[in-house]
Amino acid sequence: MVEFALLGAVRASHDGQQVELGRRQERCVLGLLLLEAGKAVPTERLMDLLWGDPAPAAARSTLHSYLARLRSRLSPLGVRLVTRGSGYLADVDPQTVDVHRFLAALGAAQQHADPQARAQILGDALDLWHGPLLGDVADEHLRNRVGARLAEQRLTALELWAQAELAIGGHAAIMSRLTEVVQANPIQEKLAALLMRARYQGGDVAGALAVFVTLRDTLADQLGLEPGRELDELHLAILNRRTPAPVHAAVRVAAAAPPRQLPLDVPVFTGRAAQLNLLDDLLPGVTAPAAGTAQRTVVITAIAGTAGVGKTTLAVHWAHRVSGRFPDGELYVNLRGFDPAGSAMRPEEAVRGFLDALGVEPHRVPAGLQAQSGLFRSLLADKRVLVILDNARDADQVRPLLPGSRGSVVLVTSRNQLTGLVATEGAHAMTLGLLNPTEARQLLVSRLGQARMTAEPQAAAKLIELCAGLPLALAIVAARAAAQPDFGLAALVTDLCTAPGSLDAFTGNDLATDIRAVFSWSYESLSPDAARLFRLMGVHPGPDICLAAAASLAGWSTVHTRQTMDELERAHLVSRQPPGRYSFHDLLRSYARELAAAVQWRDDAHTALHRLLDHYLHTSHRADLLLDPFRDPIQPASPVAQVSPEQLADHQGALSWYAAEHAVLLAVIEAASCHGFDTHAWQLSWTLANYLERRGHWQHWVDTVTAALGAAVRLGDRSAQARLHRSLARADARLGRYDKAHQHLTNALRLYRALDDRVGQAYAHLNINVVFGAQQRHHEALHHATTAFSGYEQEGHLVGQALALNSIGWCHAQLGDFEQALKHCHAALELHDQLGDHSGEADTWDSVGYAYLGLGDLHLAGHGYHRALRLFRSLGDRFNEASTLIRLGDIGQAQGDPAAARDSWKAAWKILDALDHPDADLVRRKLTTPLNATV
The missing domain is CATH 1.10.10.10 (Winged helix-like DNA-binding domain superfamily/Winged helix DNA-binding domain)
Known part of the structure; x- marks a missing residue:
């Protein structure tokens, strides 16, 4: 068997003996064919790579001569170089070529969870590299054109190998392999960080810091950039002789101002002096530990007390008093632990809100509460943040939201005594009682004025007695008295003494502790x-x-x-x-x-709920169509009378509305299901799913569509069930749960077939195509995209035909059949133009650019990408504008124009950085990878 080496000098060996391959240009031709082992390389492509454009007149005949001499040397050894169409093909097993063995090993290593196995596989793969690609036959220009992607993959392999070695304590191996690589590539941030970790953990602190200094200076000199957040944090950890955060914990966060989430403070705060002093006493050991003392853990105070006693008011007021001592911000969340609807906030929802506030991009939020909680603690490590967890149900709801290191303070309020938090987390317990008569009087004086309280001292005293020191009751009574300045306090006392009823959970032995009566006093005074x-x-x-x-x-x-x-x-x-x-x-x-x-108002309440659900459904339906006018539509029934859905004007208005209302919509969908409005439940879920998908709220997407699917099953609405199975499949695919996605799509197909819904079947096949594509199973993806197109075509569904044609084209491009890709993409373009679907047209021009790039026609590839770029800009689609700029930069690199490549990448980076999108890191890596990378 003949084995080939391209990673370094181009070589071949047969049974351990070197094979003579001829002159440099002949070896170069062989190398170019072996890079595409088993695939035809067009003659025009080979001529362009060897001689540039335009090629000399004799280029074609010279190429034939090179191939003839190569055949004479290799054919006796069983290696065939065959003519295939308008090109040539090296008919060899890819695994006989070191490049393809390297790529296969990289893919295999990424499937291993065991770091020992990953380190071994990747170490062997990296050992295949004996120099730059085609090291003795290609110049830097040619190497950049054919090997830029491979150079990036080697860097990826180096990063994954070093991460695995760190996990098993292989510091010496990392220093041995990475030192030279980092010296040759001083602005490779991830490799530099891994070398810093290895040196630091191996005891070479000065060496670790030297790597950072070199990288920082080189970034500033060459690119005008500062080191990224991970490196800054790692550098600080090494300076302070701390254990750096684990490699996997580094997540890019947006460069945003510290969160300032405190609710408004009350205008006049009275009483609670003792409690404020106790809270103040907790601060000195947090923000300024004495030299030589042990580091304190996070300080937690659990404020408990009955409803309406002022727990939140105290926590928020104190937080405003001391906020200046927390330069890294304040976080606040109402955990709704005692919501009368029973829908206490899940810890997952709360920690996700904190991660959003801290600037973590949606696509960087890990799945699962444990991982999200760990990321939250990592982001707050060594920061001074004040966290208020208001209205908690129990300790289990709170624990995932606690920072893990010194510097932060947490206030928890709850109606329950959180004894578990005190016992296991060392929380300081504070029980907030009723206001004493003096404090209660101060509260009423602050609301009603001293003169009014002095004018009727007995009535004022009776009011304080009736309110029993409950701040909420005092505030309500004060508001009523303030609203009726001519209504004497004595008359108000008379009304309070005759108020009926009580809230069952807060029944007392007398009227003074009957909170329902207190509420009724204010309610009955309303118009x-x-x-x-x-x-x-x-x-x-x-x-x-x-x-x-x-x-x-x-x-x-x-x-x-x-x-x-x-x-x-x-x-x-x-x-x-x-x-x-x-x-x-x-x-x-x-x-x-x-x-x-109540019986007398029950019908009015039911009708009002119907109006409310219609309001949200029709507004959300409009917003969804503004986000994607060509999405598979639903047709809600007309709203009932006296409903005025919000008139959203444009795409941005739709996004803003969803940002404000999506948490409400999740609760509304649950309420619709509980009260028998199942049609509203599934239709609201369908309209909301698109927004949840775009914003990365994957678990909310799964939860709401799962509830909606239950509603559709109760209705017996098989068409709705099929739609919702498709939506759940997309959500599961986003979460990498491909088996579940396929099961949902199998159910969707079954339902659509039972309904004889051909368009629905086509949509399901198109969804299956997407899932297979995500799994890199492009042959199966192509089959389903083709099936989808046939279904759309039979039904005359032009929108679906255009989508499917682009998907077919994309699958062909992924399989290397770029001519077929172009054929289908151009057909898709005709339909998009006919429909006026500029978004679909932009996507398809992007596919066209990719296909021409695969054919090696950089001019037409650039033309396709420029068409896509103009359309994305006209649509105001900043993200896809950036994506296309990235590809235009890749073309500049392939054309040997590093200035054009960097200009495009830098423009893309600026957009993505402004959008706080994680792909900004990928572009930054391109900017910091030398275009003549030979590592």
Whole structure:
């Protein structure tokens, strides 16, 4: 058997003996064919690589001569160089060529979880490299054209090998292999970081720091860039002699201002002096530890107390007092532990919100609570952040949200005593009791004024007694008295003493501890419209509501709704949150829900819920079509009377609406399922899924569509079930759960066949094509894309035909059949132009560029990419504009024009960096990889 080496000098050996391959140009031709072993290389491509454009007149005959001499040497050894179409093919097993063995080993290593096995496989693969690709036959220009991707793959292999060696303690091996590589490539950040880790963990601190200094200076001199976040953090860890964060924990975060999430402080805060002093006493050991003392862990304080006692007010007020001592920001979340609807926030949702606030891009958020919690702790390591976890149900809800290192402070509020948190996490327990009479009086004086309290001392004392020191009750009573300055306090006391009823969970022995009575005092003073709106707010599942949705809920104009909401705000029954959203305490929500469920108002509440669901469904449907006008549509029934869906104007308006409402929509979908509105449940889920997919909220996507699928099953709506199986398949594919994705698509196909829905079957096949493509199973992907096209064609479905043609073209391109790729992509372009689908047209021009690039026609590849670029820019599609700029940079590299390549990549990097997109790191790597890479 003949074996070939291209990684270094071009060589061949037969049974251990070197084979004479002839002169340099002949060996170069052989090397170019072996790079594509088993595939035909067009004659024009070979001539262009060997001589450039234009090739000399005698180039074709000279090439024939080279091949004839190579055949005479190799044919006796069983190696065939055959003519295939308009090109030549090396008919050899790719595994006899070191390049292809290297690539196969790289792929195999990535499937191994065991670091020992990965290190062995990758070490053997890297040992195949004896120099630059085609080292003795190609100049740098040719090597860049045919080997740039391979050079990147070697860098990837080096990174993966070094990570595996670090995991098994192979510091010496890393220093031996990487030292020379990093010296030759001083701006390779990931390799430099791995060498720094190896030297540091091997005891060479000075050597580790020297690597950083060299890289920092070279980046600044050559590119005007600073080292990335991972290197900065690693450098700081080494300087401070700390254990660096694990390699896998490094996640790029956006360069954003520290989060400042504290809610508004109350205008006048009274009482709680002892508790504020206790909280203040916790700070000195956190922010300024004494020299020589042991490092403190994160400080946790659990503030417990009954509903309405002022736990949140105390936590937020103290946080505002000390926020200046936390330069890295404040994080706040309402965990909704006692939401009357029973939908306490899951820890996954809370930690995801914190990761978003800390600037982690959606596609960099790992799957699973444990991994997300670990990333959160890594990001807060050695930072000073104040974290408020408000309204927690229990310790289990809190634990994944706790930072792990000194410097941060956590305040947890809960109605329960979090004894588990005290016992295992060392939390400081604080039980917040009722206000004493002096503090209660100070609160009322701050709201009503000293003169009014002094004018009726007995009535004032009775008010304090009736409110039993409960701050929430005092605030409500004060609001009522303030709203009626001519209404004496004595008359108010008389009303309070006759208020009926109690909230079951907070029943006391007398009226003073009956919170339902306290709420009723304020409710019964409302105008009829305000009272109705308050009741109907109990129908809304939360966590908050915008004015437009409240107007549809009540069936009123937005003007009248705003006026009525203002009345509720003045009575402290709702609070307004910027920008233009309203919420209320969960106890008040529970009270409002009780009222709405009363017999006399039950029908009004049910009709209002229908209006609310129609509002969200039709607004979300419009937003979804603005995001993707050619998406497989649904047809919701017309909204009922007095519903005014929001009139979103454009793509950006749709994105902004979803950003504000997607958490509400998740709760609304759950409410629709619970109250028998199953059609709304599945249709809302379908309209929301596209946004959740784009923003990377994969688990929310799975959860909401799973609930929607249950609703569709209850309805017996097989068409809806099929759609939702397709949506779940896409979500599972995004999460890498390909077996589940295929199962959902099998179910979708079965349902569509039972319905004889040919278009639905075509959509399912197109989805299967995408899943197979993600698995790199391009032959199977092509089969399903072709099947999808046939289905669309039979039904005259032009949108689907255009999508399928582009998918077919892309599959052919991935399989190396670029002529067929172009044929299908050009057919797709005709349909996109006919439909006016500029987004689809842009995507297809991008495919055309890729196909021409595969054929080696850099001019036409550039033409395709430039057409795509112009369309993406006209659409305002910044991400795809950046993606196309990356490919144009690749063409510049292949043409030997490093200046053009860097210009395109730098423009792409600026866009992606502004978008906080993770691909910015990939482009940065291109910018920091020498174009003549010979590692």
